[in-house]
Amino acid sequence: MNLALNTETESLAIPPIDAVAPANFETASFGLG
Amino acid sequence: MIRTRVGYAGGRQDNPDYGHIGDHTETVQVDYDPQRISYTELLDIFWQSHKPSGRSWSRQYMNAVFYHDDRQRQVAMDSKAEVEKTLGQAVKTEVAPLRTFTMAEDYHQKYIIKQHYDLNAEMSRIYPLHRDFVDSTAVARLNGYASGHGDKDQLAREIDRLGLTEAGKKALTDMLKRKWNYDRQ
Numbered sequence: 028m029n030l031a032l033n034t035e036t037e038s039l040a041i042p043p044i045d046a047v048a049p050a051n052f053e054t055a056s057f058g059l060g
Numbered sequence: 061m062i063r064t065r066v067g068y069a070g071g072r073q074d075n076p077d078y079g080h081i082g083d084h085t086e087t088v089q090v091d092y093d094p095q096r097i098s099y100t101e102l103l104d105i106f107w108q109s110h111k112p113s114g115r116s117w118s119r120q121y122m123n124a125v126f127y128h129d130d131r132q133r134q135v136a137m138d139s140k141a142e143v144e145k146t147l148g149q150a151v152k153t154e155v156a157p158l159r160t161f162t163m164a165e166d167y168h169q170k171y172i173i174k175q176h177y178d179l180n181a182e183m184s185r186i187y188p189l190h191r192d193f194v195d196s197t198a199v200a201r202l203n204g205y206a207s208g209h210g211d212k213d214q215l216a217r218e219i220d221r222l223g224l225t226e227a228g229k230k231a232l233t234d235m236l237k238r239k240w241n242y243d244r245q
Binding site: 040043049053 | 085092132
């Protein structure tokens, strides 16, 4: 098995947490001195 | 929290940058899912993240809520009044209009994770375009962990959802073992 190739392929998948990011969101802004 | 970015806001100068910030303030912007967390809850975290009764050092480094609309302004003002009541003293943190938001330069975005070669390399392979890298929830999470936030239970719940290879997961866990009193959590 080519571990290097496997690692490369595995690492290119979109992270599951990004794949389910909701389309509807709100935005908040803060200054933190 | 869906994604984060840093930039310059609250002022009137056109096209601010790090060397010419003018009357703007260094600002973190958070996209969040209102079904999961409310603006009021975000404000609660904000109040706990600084000393509201303290004076800010400068306009550039100022504690402030920058509201995006009238609803946020009202919620922020009510929240500030609650904090004043609890503290029994005036809150010096400003509640001010956002006006504009200008993205800070690339090297300021997700700054902490970029100091971790292995993790940065893995996420950069997934997101070769820097804008996509910045907009990734996974990258924001990793940046937060690398900054010392989060805990062992949270990491256990989501480490398999961050898109890391097994080597990346080990690098993250090893880093957090050094950073946290990991085995005591």
